[in-house]
Amino acid sequence: MQRYIIQDDQINNDIITIIGNDVHHIKNVMRMRIGDEVICVINNKINIYLCEIMAITNNIILKIKKIEKHYSEINCNVTIAQGIIRKEKTEEVIRRLTELGCKKYIPIKMKRSNVKFYEEKKERWDTIIKEASEQSTRTSLMIISSVLSIDKLIEQSKEYDLKLLAHVDRKGEKLKNILSNKSFKNVLVVIGPEGGFDDTEIELLLKNDFRCVSFGNRVLRTETAPMYIMSVLGYEIGEKNED
């Protein structure tokens, strides 16, 4: 059934008011009618609302028929920080990371990022995240941070209990030794841009308790690396409703 992620204030007792782009989607893309059913989810809540369409005007009025719980988040908050990469690649990375359960994406200004991050694309990124969340039945929206410098990232990294630095060099620690049979609350993974890290950046990160890991014996493209680590973290750390 079609899902829509809404904000807390769109719900009022057993009535939900759909506003903005979702109105267009229900009316013109899905061509729904009064009596049709949709699922609504409030960002960052585990309740999901099975609703029936009551009225279609400039907004859409839904009546809640049933409330269920839905666990769709992995058992750990994962932040992926990445040297700024090209616009189309950013789009793909954002879409896949959303599907795979990432909580936050931080574009980093690195020495070898020779493209700029399009802050004006923020709205487009957010639309991708909302769509990908609805499609993958996630109940929380990934956050995209503004561009940070490495220094600023290091400042913010204090709140993480595992900080990884993905290096193509094989001399990193084995990811499995770091992850298996452990539990983490907040994981931060830093990935280089297309051109890789500059040596001074690596040194700075290592000095600040980032652990250098290998993502296997193959050199992954910068846009593949986030999907790899997010898949592995989801697999190894597991889902929120388990145990």
Added chain:
Amino acid sequence: MQRYIIQDDQINNDIITIIGNDVHHIKNVMRMRIGDEVICVINNKINIYLCEIMAITNNIILKIKKIEKHYSEINCNVTIAQGIIRKEKTEEVIRRLTELGCKKYIPIKMKRSNVKFYEEKKERWDTIIKEASEQSTRTSLMIISSVLSIDKLIEQSKEYDLKLLAHVDRKGEKLKNILSNKSFKNVLVVIGPEGGFDDTEIELLLKNDFRCVSFGNRVLRTETAPMYIMSVLGYEIGEKNED
């Protein structure tokens, strides 16, 4: 250093002859000159050859200066079989699976695949695989099978010691219970097309010893699922040179 995957018969004592598209790549893309160095790899062998360019004509003549061993394959042969998906998505899946260490990709004619597989694109897919292998430093080329029916896939599935069926329904077995602390030689994973499996296809696969697994609590797009499972398998099964 730039890598080229070559065939066995291009090597003759300490001389390697570069032919075909790689000549254009060395001459016109990389603009290399006599005396420049490249690495050559023979498909499916672990030796890598550090070479120097001796002559540039219609072909390129290299002299081998050093031979090393390079392990770039995961410790298990993984085949991903997938309901036929759209052309652009196939391209992306092939590229990522190559980087992540997949051995074989089989497009499957399924009831809900409503696109055709472009066999005439085979040359294009093979170019992508060669490029992605060279970039990711793999020493073996992923194979793309012709389109198979589910029945034919089941016939071929006898040679695998683990056969998985990725279902979006959460009632599948937990992937971790299947994989952890086990070893497998040949793993086959079947993934549905955009429209998912038809119920009769699932029944047929289950009857033939495929095990239904969940890829986590989020519904992955059909093009994300292969990258997810390939990442997890690489992580869990490990690399060929280990231990």
